[in-house]
Amino acid sequence: KQEVTQIPAALSVPEGENLVLNCSFTDSAIYNLQWFRQDPGKGLTSLLLIQSSQREQTSGRLNASLDKSSGRSTLYIAASQPGDSATYLCAVADNNAGNMLTFGGGTRLMVKP
Amino acid sequence: KAGVTQTPRYLIKTRGQQVTLSCSPISGHRSVSWYQQTPGQGLQFLFEYFSETQRNKGNFPGRFSGRQFSNSRSEMNVSTLELGDSALYLCASSRGDSGANVLTFGAGSRLTVL
Numbered sequence: 001k002q003e004v005t006q007i008p009a010a011l012s013v014p015e016g017e018n019l020v021l022n023c024s025f026t027d028s029a030i031y032n033l034q035w036f037r038q039d040p041g042k043g044l045t046s047l048l049l050i051q052s053s054q055r056e057q058t059s060g061r062l063n064a065s066l067d068k069s070s071g072r073s074t075l076y077i078a079a080s081q082p083g084d085s086a087t088y089l090c091a092v093a094d095n096n097a098g099n100m101l102t103f104g105g106g107t108r109l110m111v112k113p
Numbered sequence: 114k115a116g117v118t119q120t121p122r123y124l125i126k127t128r129g130q131q132v133t134l135s136c137s138p139i140s141g142h143r144s145v146s147w148y149q150q151t152p153g154q155g156l157q158f159l160f161e162y163f164s165e166t167q168r169n170k171g172n173f174p175g176r177f178s179g180r181q182f183s184n185s186r187s188e189m190n191v192s193t194l195e196l197g198d199s200a201l202y203l204c205a206s207s208r209g210d211s212g213a214n215v216l217t218f219g220a221g222s223r224l225t226v227l
Binding site: 036041106 | 219
């Protein structure tokens with residue numbers, strides 16, 4: 001059974017810092033990995049999707065990397081802003097037969113002005 | 114374009130009652146997935162529908178059921194509600210069901226069971 005872990009559970013940084021969020025998964029035979037953002041009381045917003053054949057994806061100040069062999073992904077946020085404050089979740093799809101995702105517990109990020 | 118719409122946004126029920134939640138996917142999306150989010154268990158997959166057929170089902174009791182209509186709208190039903198069913202229920206839609214698709218989530222339906 002796939003298990004996804006995110007460390008740290010919470011993180012507080014001053015504005016402008018570069019930061020890294022970590023995600024690990026137990027079964028490396030994944031189909032893809034996605035990073036989401038969730039604002040309090042709201043749904044999830046997809047940030048980046050990395051296919052199993054890819055090593056990384058970039059969108060603006062965000063960069064996500066994937067190392068299947070070690071079962072790890074990182075989300076790098078450059079020059080953090082207060083508006084980046086949210087919970088960040090990673091999720092893996094174990095196969096291409098459907099959209100069933102296994103989520104990590106999330107990292108709650110606070111960026112202080 | 115309109116996003117994923119979930120109704121109702123908030124509801125309060127008592128133990129033993131049943132509840133039906135609705136999800137309208139983005140136009141053109143044929144896959145709808147449902148997830149339960151609680152502080153203790155996090156986000157857990159409930160089930161997925163594609164073209165009116167259930168494709169996958171998570172590890173939830175039979176009290177949790179769902180269906181999808183020909184216009185891709187989906188409903189989920191929880192019968193004989195328990196206190197532990199209090200959660201944010203999220204649905205997500207995507208164009209296909211291959212697992213390579215980006216999921217677009219709705220804002221969720223927050224269920225409180227008293």
